[in-house]
Structure formats: structure tokens, C-alpha cells
Amino acid sequence: MKFIKPKNIENLYETLDDVGNQYLLAGGTDINVQIKNGTIRKPNIIYINHIQELTGIEENNDSILIGSTTSFKDIIESKSIKKYIPFMHNSLQNFASPLIQTTATIGGNIANGSPTADVIPILLALDAKLMICSKSTTREVFLKDFFTGYKQNVIMKNELITKILISKRAEHKYQTFYKKVGSRNSLAIAKVAVAGVKKVTKEKITDIKIAVGSLNEYPRRLFKVEEYVTGKTLIEIDFEKVEELLNLEITPISDLRSDKEYRYHVCVNLIRTFLNE
């Protein structure tokens, strides 16, 4: 097991090319737990939290760009996020505790890929993209295409997430919804999370994105439900049909936090609430 602190971003990319069984350490709030409980054995740890190019929040004409090692505290306090993506600002208020908010990074939350990760459903509803880079390549991947299985994703051995890109949409034209259901309001891991963004024109839903967490092996969009409700007014929506489609898209399980029946019913109620709003 080695601990490596690259001198700069170029050195980081070279290190990613050279070292085997490597894990990045950004805030360390997930990986340190995994090393301690033995889920990860003899890892080579590459520290990235000091690399300037990976941190901070920028904006251009169309998008907000969040560096992957930006902490949740900096995201919650960001004026750009408050102004252009108030949905994200509001939804993250119950992320962990102030101490974890200071340390945990957005890139770590995404890459760790827990089914319960709070930021992933929010970013899925915003149709965010990830910038993924290696020494010689840069690619953009929609978050909806990032996960391939439980804690599996499309990042290759020599790559890392450098930025998260979110469109500066006219949010006032959209209705937003976020509900994280846990055992208590703060410092809770989600039993169910639903995030949604929808646009209604002349009573018809003309654009909608719904994402759920803690209901599948990774957080995901509900494409079938989205497709069914698009173009419909509220009275045209058959909620039995919504439930039928939902059954094809979620696979709730029972575990120490909750049981699958509870998760299922809470999810149905939250989606109904969002569509009715």
C-alpha cells in the first residue's frame, strides 16, 4: 500500500498511468471507511484534494462548472449555485452534518456511486454531465450514462472526473421537487430520495426529468414514467399506469434501513405528489 501526493495535475495523470490498484482520496469520507472495514484491501492511495485545477465553481454563458473536489460546503454557499441552480442549493441543505459537508466532495459522492448518494438524483434531474479526463483524453459523459452496475461506472483506470457541468436553465420556468426520506432530518442516509424538474405549458407537461435514489443498485432516471406523462395534462395521467411503469424501473430491497414495501409506497406517493404539484 502506497500513499502518493502528486505535485500537480500533470504528475497526477502520470501517476494514474503508472500505479496499479489505485484509489483516489478526495475528502476521504467514503474511502477511509472502506479501508478501515476491509472492503478495499491494500490500495495505493492517490491524494487529489490539493490539485488547484480540480476545485472551485466557475460559470460560462451556458453552464455552471463544478470542480470534482469542490466540497459540499462550498457548493451550498456558492452564489452562482444559489442564483442559477437554487434547486441544488435547497436540496443539499440536509446533506450529512456541517463537518462532513466541509470535507466531502461532489466528485467523491458521484464516483463512490452509492445507491443512497444524495447528489446523484439531484444531478440526474438536472441532466448534468461529467468531464472525465486522462493524460491524453477528455470526454463528456451524461450522468445518466455513467453507472453500469452497483458501484460500477465508465471511468477507466487512468481517468478521473474533473468537472461536473450543469446547464444554466431558466429555472423559474420549471417546477422542482426534492425529497429525501430518512430516519431523521439531518445526518440521515436516505431510505428513499426523489428529485424532479418539470415544465408545464398550457397545463401539459412539456419537459420532465425524475430521478430516484435508494431504490436500485444505483440512482437513476425514470425514463418510462417520464415518457408516459410527457404531453399530458394532469387529468390525462392514469396513476395506475404510472405505478405499472414504476414497477419496471425500480427494484427496492429490504435492508437494515428500511424494507422494500415501505420504500415502494413512499416512492409512489412522492412521485404522485410531484406530478400533482
Ligand SMILES: Cc1cc2nc3c(=O)[nH]c(=O)nc-3n(C[C@H](O)[C@H](O)[C@H](O)COP(=O)(O)OP(=O)(O)OC[C@H]3O[C@@H](n4cnc5c(N)ncnc54)[C@H](O)[C@@H]3O)c2cc1C
Ligand atoms: C458521517 C458520514 C455521514 C455521511 N452522510 C452522507 C449523506 O448525508 N449523504 C450522502 O450522500 N453521503 C453521505 N456520506 C458519504 C460521503 O460523505 C459522500 O459520499 C462524499 O461525498 C464522498 O466524497 P469524498 O470526497 O469524501 O470521497 P472519497 O472518500 O475521497 O472517495 C470516494 C470514492 O470516489 C473516488 N473518487 C473521488 N474523487 C474522484 C474523482 N474526482 N474522480 C474519480 N473518482 C473519484 C475514490 O477513488 C473513492 O473510490 C457520509 C459519510 C460519513 C462518514
